Amino acid sequence: MSWKTYDVVIIGAGIVGSACAAECANEGLTVAIVEAGIIGGGATAAGMGHLTVMDDSEAQFALTRYSQQLWDQMSDALPREVEHDACGTIWVAVDDEEMAEVRRKEKFFAERGVKTEILDAQSLAEAEPNLRPGLAGGLRVPGDSVIYPPCAAQYFVNQSRKKGAKLFLGAPVDKIESSGVRLHDGITISAGLVVNSAGSSSPSLTHGLEVKKRKGHLVITDRYPNFVRHQLVELGYLKSAHSMTAESVAFNVQPRQTGQLLIGSSRQFGVDDSHVDNAIVTRMLERAVEYLPNLGKLSSLRAWTGFRAATPDKLPLIGPHAEHERLYLATGHEGLGITTSLATAKLLVDQIVNRESAIPVTPYLPARMARGAVHV
Numbered sequence: 001m002s003w004k005t006y007d008v009v010i011i012g013a014g015i016v017g018s019a020c021a022a023e024c025a026n027e028g029l030t031v032a033i034v035e036a037g038i039i040g041g042g043a044t045a046a047g048m049g050h051l052t053v054m055d056d057s058e059a060q061f062a063l064t065r066y067s068q069q070l071w072d073q074m075s076d077a078l079p080r081e082v083e084h085d086a087c088g089t090i091w092v093a094v095d096d097e098e099m100a101e102v103r104r105k106e107k108f109f110a111e112r113g114v115k116t117e118i119l120d121a122q123s124l125a126e127a128e129p130n131l132r133p134g135l136a137g138g139l140r141v142p143g144d145s146v147i148y149p150p151c152a153a154q155y156f157v158n159q160s161r162k163k164g165a166k167l168f169l170g171a172p173v174d175k176i177e178s179s180g181v182r183l184h185d186g187i188t189i190s191a192g193l194v195v196n197s198a199g200s201s202s203p204s205l206t207h208g209l210e211v212k213k214r215k216g217h218l219v220i221t222d223r224y225p226n227f228v229r230h231q232l233v234e235l236g237y238l239k240s241a242h243s244m245t246a247e248s249v250a251f252n253v254q255p256r257q258t259g260q261l262l263i264g265s266s267r268q269f270g271v272d273d274s275h276v277d278n279a280i281v282t283r284m285l286e287r288a289v290e291y292l293p294n295l296g297k298l299s300s301l302r303a304w305t306g307f308r309a310a311t312p313d314k315l316p317l318i319g320p321h322a323e324h325e326r327l328y329l330a331t332g333h334e335g336l337g338i339t340t341s342l343a344t345a346k347l348l349v350d351q352i353v354n355r356e357s358a359i360p361v362t363p364y365l366p367a368r369m370a371r372g373a374v375h376v
């Protein structure tokens with residue numbers, strides 16, 4: 001049995017798939033969205049929702065910056081439940097070595113038009129009184145913000161449906177075929193193009209994809225309004241995010257509009273089960289208490305896990321598959337998929353309609369993997 005033919009079938013209604021669906025529908029393409037579970041229930045529900053400009057590489061900067069601008073342009077249209085909050089980020093430095101990194105970041109961002117502010121020890125303490133005394137300072141990035149990602153995914157799906165997109169929920173795709181997708185129940189959905197945006201499950205549908213699961217833990221507390229005011233991240237976070245070792249934790253705390261605190265985060269390769277590992281949570285909380293001693297007095301409500309989709313070069317795969325021209329990829333966003341979802345959708349649709357993009361697409365093209373990048 002087969003449904004009507006669509007221009008595009010999007011696999012996965014996480015933040016990436018749903019943003020791609022909205023952009024495709026906006027472009028006038030006919031769209032089917034096929035989701036195995038619920039909207040935004042994968043890594044999108046597990047993530048922190050920190051929309052942050054990053055400077056690991058020029059390509060990462062370009063994508064995060066472009067996407068952040070798209071989020072800001074959309075801010076007024078976002079429904080209240082998306083909780084877009086321009087709280088800014090402070091990258092916290094513990095010593096002189098990390099202050100040198102603060103200055104390097106400040107210079108990098110200044111040269112590219114991103115406003116930041118170097119905080120000395122005293123201004124850091126004034127900005128965030130719950131941080132422990134004796135820290136060296138930090139870098140405030142006022143343009144960073146946070147959202148509640150599952151509601152953003154829901155909003156993008158709603159926008160797509162208003163433009164005629166068809167949603168198939170609870171409908172796992174078993175196989176991507178040359179003319180569309182085959183669902184687990186045997187139904188096929190025909191489409192001119194298929195977009196694999198199934199997050200960390202994308203390699204199970206497209207064999208040979210260089211995407212690995214990277215497990216993360218988060219904890220949420222009860223309500224403590226103004227305990228912190230910015231998203232606070234240790235500069236050592238970069239070492240942890242870069243590390244390809246099996247396991248790492250880093251201090252990363254986010255204030256929610258509800259007054260709750262999201263406490264992260266951990267990174268683990270080679271772990272496939274989703275259970276909460278108490279040893280990891282304990283390490284994560286101990287790290288957070290090193291920075292925020294009073295955090296130890298607060299009550300936490302829940303801990304959970306999610307899987308980032310990691311590529312060897314830490315950039316997502318956006319564009320046509322190197323060998324199957326009717327298959328597009330929008331996956332591999334690791335720890336930045338909430339931030340970069342909107343830019344991903346723009347770059348994807350630009351390639352579908354053969355239009356130049358606002359930023360160069362080459363660094364994100366899946367074809368680069370065929371040139372030999374491998375996981376360390």
Ligand SMILES: Cc1cc2nc3c(=O)[nH]c(=O)nc-3n(C[C@H](O)[C@H](O)[C@H](O)COP(=O)(O)OP(=O)(O)OC[C@H]3O[C@@H](n4cnc5c(N)ncnc54)[C@H](O)[C@@H]3O)c2cc1C
Nearest residue numbers: 012014016036042043044047048050173199216337338339
């Ligand atoms: C602990 C943690 C913290 C994070 N913090 C941040 C942050 O602060 N900022 C940020 O930018 N990013 C963050 N991230 C990363 C971010 O959450 C992800 O990059 C992003 O959610 C990826 O979205 P996605 O749509 O690609 O994947 P997902 O949200 O996983 O969506 C994929 C969807 O595909 C569906 N699917 C899978 N297989 C099939 C199939 N066969 N058929 C149909 N549907 C299928 C799944 O059900 C799922 O809904 C964090 C991640 C973690 C784990």
